[in-house]
Amino acid sequence: MIHNYLLLSIILFCLGIVGVISRRNVFTVFMSIELMLNAANLAFVAFSRFHENMDGHVLAMMVMAVAAAEAALALAVVILLHKHKSKLDTNVFSLLKG
Amino acid sequence: MEQSVNYLGLIPLFPLLGAVLIGLVHVFTCKKIKVPEMVYGILACVGPVLSFIMALKVFVALKALPAESRFLGHKVFTWFSVGDLHIDMGFLADPLSCLMLLFVTLIGSLIHIYSIGYMGGDKNYGKFFSYMNLFLGSMLILVLGDSPVVMFVGWEGVGLCSYLLISFYSEDKQNVLAGNKAFIVNRIGDLGFVLGMSFLFWGIGSQGFDYISLKANVHHLSPAIALTVGLLLFVGATGKSAQIPLYVWLPDAMAGPTPVSALIHAATMVTAGVYMVARFSFLYAHVELAGSIIAWTGILTALLAAIFGMFQDDIKKVLAYSTVSQLGYMFAGVGVAAYSAGIFHVFTHAFFKALLFLGAGSVIYALHHEQNIWKMGGLKSKMPKTYITMVIGALALAGCPPFSGFFSKDEILYSALASGHFGIWMVGVLVAGMTAYYTFRMIFVVFHGEPRDQKAFDHAHESPGVMTVPLIILAVGALFAGFLNLPAIFGGDQIVSHWLAPSLTEHHPHTSIFVEILAIGASVVAFVIGIKIAYTKFGQGASEPAFSGFTKFAYNKFYVDEVYNAIIVQPYKAIGSSIWKVLEPNVTDGPVKAASKLYMAIGTAFKVFQVGYVRVYAIYMIVGLSIMSLFLSQSLN
Numbered sequence: 001m002i003h004n005y006l007l008l009s010i011i012l013f014c015l016g017i018v019g020v021i022s023r024r025n026v027f028t029v030f031m032s033i034e035l036m037l038n039a040a041n042l043a044f045v046a047f048s049r050f051h052e053n054m055d056g057h058v059l060a061m062m063v064m065a066v067a068a069a070e071a072a073l074a075l076a077v078v079i080l081l082h083k084h085k086s087k088l089d090t091n092v093f094s095l096l097k098g
Numbered sequence: 099m100e101q102s103v104n105y106l107g108l109i110p111l112f113p114l115l116g117a118v119l120i121g122l123v124h125v126f127t128c129k130k131i132k133v134p135e136m137v138y139g140i141l142a143c144v145g146p147v148l149s150f151i152m153a154l155k156v157f158v159a160l161k162a163l164p165a166e167s168r169f170l171g172h173k174v175f176t177w178f179s180v181g182d183l184h185i186d187m188g189f190l191a192d193p194l195s196c197l198m199l200l201f202v203t204l205i206g207s208l209i210h211i212y213s214i215g216y217m218g219g220d221k222n223y224g225k226f227f228s229y230m231n232l233f234l235g236s237m238l239i240l241v242l243g244d245s246p247v248v249m250f251v252g253w254e255g256v257g258l259c260s261y262l263l264i265s266f267y268s269e270d271k272q273n274v275l276a277g278n279k280a281f282i283v284n285r286i287g288d289l290g291f292v293l294g295m296s297f298l299f300w301g302i303g304s305q306g307f308d309y310i311s312l313k314a315n316v317h318h319l320s321p322a323i324a325l326t327v328g329l330l331l332f333v334g335a336t337g338k339s340a341q342i343p344l345y346v347w348l349p350d351a352m353a354g355p356t357p358v359s360a361l362i363h364a365a366t367m368v369t370a371g372v373y374m375v376a377r378f379s380f381l382y383a384h385v386e387l388a389g390s391i392i393a394w395t396g397i398l399t400a401l402l403a404a405i406f407g408m409f410q411d412d413i414k415k416v417l418a419y420s421t422v423s424q425l426g427y428m429f430a431g432v433g434v435a436a437y438s439a440g441i442f443h444v445f446t447h448a449f450f451k452a453l454l455f456l457g458a459g460s461v462i463y464a465l466h467h468e469q470n471i472w473k474m475g476g477l478k479s480k481m482p483k484t485y486i487t488m489v490i491g492a493l494a495l496a497g498c499p500p501f502s503g504f505f506s507k508d509e510i511l512y513s514a515l516a517s518g519h520f521g522i523w524m525v526g527v528l529v530a531g532m533t534a535y536y537t538f539r540m541i542f543v544v545f546h547g548e549p550r551d552q553k554a555f556d557h558a559h560e561s562p563g564v565m566t567v568p569l570i571i572l573a574v575g576a577l578f579a580g581f582l583n584l585p586a587i588f589g590g591d592q593i594v595s596h597w598l599a600p601s602l603t604e605h606h607p608h609t610s611i612f613v614e615i616l617a618i619g620a621s622v623v624a625f626v627i628g629i630k631i632a633y634t635k636f637g638q639g640a641s642e643p644a645f646s647g648f649t650k651f652a653y654n655k656f657y658v659d660e661v662y663n664a665i666i667v668q669p670y671k672a673i674g675s676s677i678w679k680v681l682e683p684n685v686t687d688g689p690v691k692a693a694s695k696l697y698m699a700i701g702t703a704f705k706v707f708q709v710g711y712v713r714v715y716a717i718y719m720i721v722g723l724s725i726m727s728l729f730l731s732q733s734l735n
Contacts, residue, residue, distance in 0.1 A: 017720060020713065020716050021713050021716055021717055021720075022713070024713070029712070029713075090711065090712045090713060091711055093712065094709070094710030094711055095710065096708060096710045097708060097709060097710025
């Protein structure tokens with residue numbers, strides 16, 4: 001049974017990666033990251049049930065809390081970015097170019 | 099073991115605090131408001147005067163102790179401790195340093211008071227007094243330090259302050275160059291001092307590096323090392339005390355304000371070398387060869403400087419060469435192991451040389467900074483106080499009995515004769531005659547005869563009381579200081595020599611009374627002949643002589659400065675510029691520049707990866723993590 005859960009988790013994670021890499025809108029990138037986090041959560045919970053202990057659940061709750069905090073911070077950053085350039089295209093922000 | 103007291107550290111602290119305070123006041127106000135000169139004057143004099151009072155207290159405390167245990171110590175804190183080398187910031191007052199303390203603080207205070215008048219109207223009034231206090235504080239550290247290392251702190255401090263003060267009128271480039279010269283020449287000497295100190299530590303330093311331990315262990319030193327140490331320390335002394343070959347800075351040091359010259363020549367700085375040799379008398383007493391070298395260097399310096407002094411036309415330069423010459427006497431004294439005679443000459447010289455410089459300053463002040471003696475003349479009637487005090491100083495310098503200089507100089511010459519240094523004694527007597535000649539040449543030309551520059555003469559006036567009172571006090575000192583060490587032949591009992599005895603390692607040779615009378619008689623005859631020649635040539639007024647032949651050679655100081663310039667300075671500069679122009683671009687620059695180019699190339703190569711897009715960095719991260727995961731899973735299986 002666990003295979004199916006893990007399969008779903010991997011699919012969600014890969015979707016997240018593809019989203020982060022291919023999309024240029026900051027919000028979409030952000031949502032893709034959330035997707036990856038939840039893919040990880042799914043794997044945690046699945047393993048937790050499989051091994052019949054609560055560690056995975058604890059970590060899943062932890063990840064959710066971190067994700068919430070991260071969302072608050074990330075949205076603030078997004079607002080600043082928008083103020084700065086009036087755009088939400090990640091390709092606009094390329095100051096690190098060597 | 100010495101008795102411990104807790105106030106010795108205060109003695110140098112007072113002027114040092116004064117220096118900091120005046121300096122801060124000056125720095126924070128010089129741009130905006132003008133602080134009244136009186137404020138600086140009072141602040142500046144408080145430190146030296148308090149130090150003098152403390153010095154008196156030290157003297158009284160020492161006097162109360164029995165003669166052989168007259169040592170007061172004060173360890174303020176441990177300065178550093180590395181391996182065997184353990185150095186305390188400690189001070190030591192024994193009869194030798196106490197005598198130095200007394201006259202350094204007394205004369206320093208008088209010069210500070212005099213400067214209030216002399217420096218009036220100068221725009222860097224505050225800066226001047228800050229440096230002066232620092233100078234005095236450094237000298238007091240030098241005198242009081244209980245180990246060569248602490249002494250070296252003061253040693254460097256006076257070097258720094260002399261540089262600052264000689265180039266005090268820094269608008270004129272000549273003055274700055276004179277300051278540089280003083281500093282650089284002193285550094286050469288200081289190198290000798292540091293090396294000597296290192297050898298001394300290498301030899302016996304592990305048993306304690308303060309004077310008392312050194313004195314106790316000096317017999318462990320092998321003769322070769324002792325000679326090396328003695329000579330290297332003397333190299334330091336030649337720099338600080340202006341002896342051959344490093345005397346050249348002192349005449350140029352006249353570029354500074356006159357009170358500075360007085361301070362350098364009388365109380366601080368140049369006496370440091372003699373003091374140092376006397377301080378190390380326990381070492382020098384064991385190495386006779388070093389003593390002879392010191393004595394001969396000293397007496398030859400005395401001769402050379404006296405020759406130069408006879409032909410100078412700048413009033414301060416005459417005095418400068420007389421200082422070099424008198425310092426030569428002092429070294430001759432300490433060189434023939436008559437340490438108390440040398441130190442006593444330091445002591446009397448401090449009075450009459452400070453007096454002469456301050457008197458010269460008074461003349462210069464009256465004539466609006468005219469220093470050429472051939473533009474003076476007849477000032478006797480205009481400046482009676484200055485004239486009388488300066489004549490007293492000149493008589494003391496020339497060694498006229500019973501002025502102070504006579505007793506101290508005679509003591510040195512007698513010691514040279516008594517210890518069998520006949521050549522040194524002969525040269526010494528000759529120099530005594532020359533001293534009388536050039537001193538009175540200056541007095542006659544400046545004060546007697548007809549005015550040579552009528553306009554300057556009409557404007558001349560006696561200096562204010564703040565300047566003449568120190569002159570009078572110093573004149574009293576110059577007149578009577580000699581009686582403190584009256585030799586037995588005149589019915590005295592050599593108070594100073596007996597006072598100094600516990601600090602010094604010397605033995606007084608016993609000779610017949612005939613030798614003593616011979617020494618005194620020769621000095622007096624030399625003095626009379628010198629003053630007679632000066633009077634016949636300059637007593638009735640004389641015009642500026644034209645120099646030719648030997649006199650021209652002597653007037654130009656034997657071209658020593660030019661020779662030094664040609665054989666030391668220029669080659670040194672040539673080496674420097676060849677390193678800069680040839681060695682550096684062709685040899686050392688290669689590897690250095692290659693290294694920087696290598697890093698540049700690597701950086702350029704890796705630049706392509708820095709595209710700047712967040713997405714691409716995310717790919718790098720994923721690729722990196724994937725590789726790590728693969729590696730991890732491989733190693734787990």
